Amino acid sequence: MQPKAKKGNCATLVIVLVLFFGAAIALMIYAVIQWDALAKAKDLQNPVPATPAALAAGKQLYQQHCQSCHGAKGDGKGEKAPELSTAPGDFTDAAKMGGLKDGELYWEITKGRHPMPAFEKLTEQERWEAVDYIRTFAAKSSASSPAAAAQGTQPIQP
Numbered sequence: 001m002q003p004k005a006k007k008g009n010c011a012t013l014v015i016v017l018v019l020f021f022g023a024a025i026a027l028m029i030y031a032v033i034q035w036d037a038l039a040k041a042k043d044l045q046n047p048v049p050a051t052p053a054a055l056a057a058g059k060q061l062y063q064q065h066c067q068s069c070h071g072a073k074g075d076g077k078g079e080k081a082p083e084l085s086t087a088p089g090d091f092t093d094a095a096k097m098g099g100l101k102d103g104e105l106y107w108e109i110t111k112g113r114h115p116m117p118a119f120e121k122l123t124e125q126e127r128w129e130a131v132d133y134i135r136t137f138a139a140k141s142s143a144s145s146p147a148a149a150a151q152g153t154q155p156i157q158p
Helices: 002-041 052-065 094-098 102-111 124-143 146-151
Strands: none
Touching: 002 102, 052 124, 094 124, 102 124
């Protein structure tokens, strides 16, 4: 009787291992595809100039879709932020935002990433307007820094 039980346990272990490694491989393939798409997004050029009209439209979209998590100041401290499993991005961090290209922001808005939903339902124009408006937070932050004040830099007005 013992040999049959041992055979059953061994078969179960093999099945579990195959499923585990299969899932791991599938996740790695998905991650590579996503990174490749994000790499391509870096090359996307923003076709929407940051005009007063585009910034006003972006501000409206931000208030409607982003502010509850990212905050009215864009600092990642919105009313829903404490409830989230991952802290929302801080758009006031000029160094971090300066390292992101418009195409990357557009991609993140479009595709989302848990817990942030994807905003593919917005038009391309709207997503680019949101990118333009989000950029104003870092500009305000860097303009209010002592170094920027010494240089006389003014923030972009949304």
